[in-house]
Amino acid sequence: xxxxxxxxxxxxxxxxxxxxxxxxxxxxxxxxxxxxxxxxxxxxxxxxxxxxxxxxxxxxxxxxxxxx
Numbered sequence: 848x849x850x851x852x853x854x855x856x857x858x859x860x861x862x863x864x865x866x867x868x869x870x871x872x873x874x875x876x877x878x879x880x881x882x883x884x885x886x887x888x889x890x891x892x893x894x895x896x897x898x899x900x901x902x903x904x905x906x907x908x909x910x911x912x913x914x915x
Contacts, residue, residue: 858900888913
């Protein structure tokens, strides 16, 4: 996913994907406004309105979307 972000193939606004560093932490995706979404669809910190392209890209990579 980070490779797609780095080559411009990810939707705008997605800055990186981090892997877990501590027990119980999930993979999470960061957005340009410092929000981060866990793989299970919960917000790690912050919150943002996802675009349709971001939602599609995340679902394609196995992410669950946050409840609205």
